[in-house]
Amino acid sequence: MRDFLPADKARRERVLAVIRERYRAHGFDEIETPVMEDYDRLHAGIGGDNEKLSFSILKRGMDADGIRAAADDPAALADLGLRYDLTVPLARFYATNRAQLPTVFRSIQIAPVWRAERPQKGRYRQFVQCDIDIIGDASARAEAELMTASLDVLDALGLEGGSIRVNDRRVLDAMLDVFGFVPEERPGVLITIDKLDKIGASGVVAELRDRGAGATAVDAFAEYLDRPATTPRFDDDGIREALPAGIPDEVIAHLVALGETVAAVRGADAPLVFDPFLVRGMGYYTGTIFELAHPTVDYSLGGGGRYDGMIGRFLGQQVPAVGFSIGFERIVDLLQDAAGSDDRAVVLVHDRDVPLAQLLRLKAGLVADGVRVRLEQRPKNLKALLERSAADGYTSFATVRTDTDAASLELKPLA
Amino acid sequence: MRDFLPADKARRERVLAVIRERYRAHGFDEIETPVMEDYDRLHAGIGGDNEKLSFSILKRGMDADGIRAAADDPAALADLGLRYDLTVPLARFYATNRAQLPTVFRSIQIAPVWRAERPQKGRYRQFVQCDIDIIGDASARAEAELMTASLDVLDALGLEGGSIRVNDRRVLDAMLDVFGFVPEERPGVLITIDKLDKIGASGVVAELRDRGAGATAVDAFAEYLDRPATTPRFDDDGIREALPAGIPDEVIAHLVALGETVAAVRGADAPLVFDPFLVRGMGYYTGTIFELAHPTVDYSLGGGGRYDGMIGRFLGQQVPAVGFSIGFERIVDLLQDAAGSDDRAVVLVHDRDVPLAQLLRLKAGLVADGVRVRLEQRPKNLKALLERSAADGYTSFATVRTDTDAASLELKPLA
Numbered sequence: 001m002r003d004f005l006p007a008d009k010a011r012r013e014r015v016l017a018v019i020r021e022r023y024r025a026h027g028f029d030e031i032e033t034p035v036m037e038d039y040d041r042l043h044a045g046i047g048g049d050n051e052k053l054s055f056s057i058l059k060r061g062m063d064a065d066g067i068r069a070a071a072d073d074p075a076a077l078a079d080l081g082l083r084y085d086l087t088v089p090l091a092r093f094y095a096t097n098r099a100q101l102p103t104v105f106r107s108i109q110i111a112p113v114w115r116a117e118r119p120q121k122g123r124y125r126q127f128v129q130c131d132i133d134i135i136g137d138a139s140a141r142a143e144a145e146l147m148t149a150s151l152d153v154l155d156a157l158g159l160e161g162g163s164i165r166v167n168d169r170r171v172l173d174a175m176l177d178v179f180g181f182v183p184e185e186r187p188g189v190l191i192t193i194d195k196l197d198k199i200g201a202s203g204v205v206a207e208l209r210d211r212g213a214g215a216t217a218v219d220a221f222a223e224y225l226d227r228p229a230t231t232p233r234f235d236d237d238g239i240r241e242a243l244p245a246g247i248p249d250e251v252i253a254h255l256v257a258l259g260e261t262v263a264a265v266r267g268a269d270a271p272l273v274f275d276p277f278l279v280r281g282m283g284y285y286t287g288t289i290f291e292l293a294h295p296t297v298d299y300s301l302g303g304g305g306r307y308d309g310m311i312g313r314f315l316g317q318q319v320p321a322v323g324f325s326i327g328f329e330r331i332v333d334l335l336q337d338a339a340g341s342d343d344r345a346v347v348l349v350h351d352r353d354v355p356l357a358q359l360l361r362l363k364a365g366l367v368a369d370g371v372r373v374r375l376e377q378r379p380k381n382l383k384a385l386l387e388r389s390a391a392d393g394y395t396s397f398a399t400v401r402t403d404t405d406a407a408s409l410e411l412k413p414l415a
Numbered sequence: 416m417r418d419f420l421p422a423d424k425a426r427r428e429r430v431l432a433v434i435r436e437r438y439r440a441h442g443f444d445e446i447e448t449p450v451m452e453d454y455d456r457l458h459a460g461i462g463g464d465n466e467k468l469s470f471s472i473l474k475r476g477m478d479a480d481g482i483r484a485a486a487d488d489p490a491a492l493a494d495l496g497l498r499y500d501l502t503v504p505l506a507r508f509y510a511t512n513r514a515q516l517p518t519v520f521r522s523i524q525i526a527p528v529w530r531a532e533r534p535q536k537g538r539y540r541q542f543v544q545c546d547i548d549i550i551g552d553a554s555a556r557a558e559a560e561l562m563t564a565s566l567d568v569l570d571a572l573g574l575e576g577g578s579i580r581v582n583d584r585r586v587l588d589a590m591l592d593v594f595g596f597v598p599e600e601r602p603g604v605l606i607t608i609d610k611l612d613k614i615g616a617s618g619v620v621a622e623l624r625d626r627g628a629g630a631t632a633v634d635a636f637a638e639y640l641d642r643p644a645t646t647p648r649f650d651d652d653g654i655r656e657a658l659p660a661g662i663p664d665e666v667i668a669h670l671v672a673l674g675e676t677v678a679a680v681r682g683a684d685a686p687l688v689f690d691p692f693l694v695r696g697m698g699y700y701t702g703t704i705f706e707l708a709h710p711t712v713d714y715s716l717g718g719g720g721r722y723d724g725m726i727g728r729f730l731g732q733q734v735p736a737v738g739f740s741i742g743f744e745r746i747v748d749l750l751q752d753a754a755g756s757d758d759r760a761v762v763l764v765h766d767r768d769v770p771l772a773q774l775l776r777l778k779a780g781l782v783a784d785g786v787r788v789r790l791e792q793r794p795k796n797l798k799a800l801l802e803r804s805a806a807d808g809y810t811s812f813a814t815v816r817t818d819t820d821a822a823s824l825e826l827k828p829l830a
Contacts, residue, residue, distance in 0.1 A: 001449035001451065002449065003446070003447070003448050003512055004446060004447040005512060005516070006444035009444075009445045010445065012447075013435075013445065020428075025785075025786070026778075026782060026788065027778075029425070029807070030424045031420060031421060031424050032427075033419075034540075035450065035527065036470075036529075055495075056472070056473040057471070057472060057497075058471040058473045058489075060531050064487060067482060067485055068482075068483055071480075077482070080470075082472075101420070102807070103791075103794070104790075104791070112450065114450075116475050126451070139771070140771060141775075144775050145775070145778075148775060148779060152782070260771070264776050265775045265776055265778075265779045356555060356672055356675070356676040357675050357676045357679035358679070359556065360559050360563060360677075363560075364563060367440050367441060367567070370440075371440070372439060372440050373440070373441065375442065375556065376517075376518075377519075388517065392517070
């Protein structure tokens with residue numbers, strides 16, 4: 001968990017303002033849910049490994065007997081927990097408030113989540129997630145809106161050139177079926193395929209054999225992996241070429257529609273890349289899955305997918321849904337150097353004997369003119385003060401003595 | 416705890432943006448601390464009654480023996496807790512990060528806090544606090560900056576005419592001393608005086624007698640209360656007239672300097688009102704205390720005071736501090752009707768057979784022109800859709816058919 005000092009906090013708020021503004025422009029609406037959800041809801045098996053990392057809230061007013069009784073059932077100690085993601089709360093929110101929401105609901109959530117991670121570099125126990133979701137639209141229109149909006153966010157942040165790797169869980173399922181992996185071994189096979197980037201084709205095949213996956217299936221898969229690496233075109237021909245025969249037509253059609261649509265908006269630069277080996281961890285995905293990439297970094301800047309089954313768990317009625325989570329913390333780190341200063345920010349350095357009324361009146365006049373103002377009593381080391389003020393984003397300073405008024409105030413540039 | 420739907424969330428974000436922008440203009444810097452603090456720090460006796468209302472985080476990985484052992488010491492079940500205010504975290508933040516902060520540090524904190532209140536109207540278990548504090552300035556410059564900035568925030572929100580009731584804990588202490596209340600009975604006496612607005616002078620005197628406070632002291636106090644009610648002028652003469660003899664000169668001088676300074680900035684309308692019976696609950700106040708009032712409501716819109724002792728509890732070195740908390744939730748409620756719509760927001764109502772590429776291209780063109788765009792497939796009941804879109808802040812709509820392009824798109828106003 002981290003404290004954010006003024007410069008960090010200002011940078012975070014600037015990035016958030018851009019994200020919020022762009023997503024709103026694309027027709028998404030921001031909502032907010034409480035940070036605590038019911039313990040049982042957070043442990044309903046939807047959150048995968050994150051459930052185990054969730055912080056629980058101690059029940060209020062437990063007596064000694066209640067505590068002793070909980071020794072064999074620690075879950076009895078907690079009735080609430082801190083959310084570990086924004087997807088479970090969104091599903092609960094939608095089920096609670098559906099009557100007041102549009103038929104196709106496009107949500108923005110920008111909020112912290114908590115996970116009891118072991119402290120290590122780049123892992124935080126509290127971090128901000130920034131999700132957009134579209135609930136109630138089964139067509140590729142939904143994925144296309146998520147993707148074009150998110151690429152627009154990257155552009156607006158000065159991170160032009162983003163691209164999106166796309167696959168579909170149904171492609172993976174069909175592929176494993178085609179190669180002959182039996183249903184029971186598929187989850188394990190997917191975990192291994194997910195490591196392709198790290199361990200390469202030979203590593204994947206070796207690990208599949210170690211897992212004891214069906215030898216015929218592994219052979220067929222190895223042969224498929226062995227084909228020359230290509231970057232397939234994101235159209236019907238390209239996608240079919242990249243896949244073994246036997247993938248359902250409607251899955252390919254959904255991908256093709258998505259590719260055409262994003263290309264129509266983003267031009268010939270083809271920001272979509274079809275990657276038949278993209279897996280993504282969460283078990284709740286049911287269709288399209290995707291990850292946002294940028295040429296300057298070798299990690300993804302966000303990801304998401306379709307989870308048509310989850311809303312039904314809370315609502316008791318199936319509603320299609322697809323979401324994308326932009327990697328806020330990673331993007332802030334990437335924009336580390338883009339400090340930015342206020343257009344007009346002035347430090348008024350005053351002598352100790354300047355009357356407060358004079359001082360505050362000078363300040364108020366500048367503030368009313370749209371200037372940001374900081375008051376500082378003149379220290380022994382003026383140079384250090386001016387350097388620190390410049391570092392804090394101030395652009396000029398003025399000296400205030402007992403006879404200084406608005407007319408005689410003389411602004412000098414800082415550094 | 417509440418869900419915030421799009422219209423509520425948008426209103427909250429608009430109010431927050433104004434508050435943040437105005438306070439920044441006045442030279443305050445926003446910071447952020449983790450929502451969890453160490454359990455021991457939250458229960459150090461600084462938070463008054465709020466400590467008892469704090470939510471605790473269950474320790475991770477407790478075994479059955481550990482839980483059983485905690486039956487007689489429930490505090491052993493928790494190592495962290497959710498903050499119940501922003502003042503304790505600020506004091507901790509300042510102690511942690513002092514070396515990287517300016518000598519006089521003006522902070523903004525806008526963040527949720529949690530209290531395990533019994534559910535009742537107007538009491539929330541999660542609510543946003545919005546604090547500004549100045550650490551490292553013992554002079555009335557600090558109070559004057561808090562007050563002029565906060566009145567400016569109210570103005571910017573369209574709530575002109577705000578005023579501030581001011582007192583000083585040292586005035587109360589000296590007054591009780593003058594009347595002859597012994598030190599042990601003073602905390603109780605202050606609790607009773609705090610009810611003056613509700614139960615009137617006779618009610619206060621009766622309750623003081625019920626409490627068994629010293630009869631001579633109560634008589635003297637009753638006589639003082641019995642003087643004709645006036646609205647004292649906020650200057651040396653006015654403040655001295657309002658008080659019994661025997662209040663230390665330096666306390667009065669601090670108040671007078673503050674009054675002159677705020678009047679110099681805010682003009683002759685005298686937004687400061689001296690109220691010698693203002694108490695404010697928190698035990699940590701050591702000097703000036705104040706509450707923000709507005710003519711349209713009979714409750715305060717914020718309050719604060721000087722707490723010169725608290726930073727020292729964390730830092731081991733005394734540093735003067737004064738803070739003000741603007742009543743964010745109350746202000747949002749007050750501005751309930753100020754919905755506001757986006758300048759240019761368009762609903763594109765499309766036929767089912769319009770190709771997605773055409774649809775998204777039309778949307779992207781409008782978004783690039785600075786328009787907010789929502790896509791809607793034409794429903795059976797178009798009228799209901801258009802009414803709901805207007806309620807959601809959209810200002811116009813256009814029908815999209817298979818032959819509609821950017822040139823032929825016809826925007827019509829939404830009632």
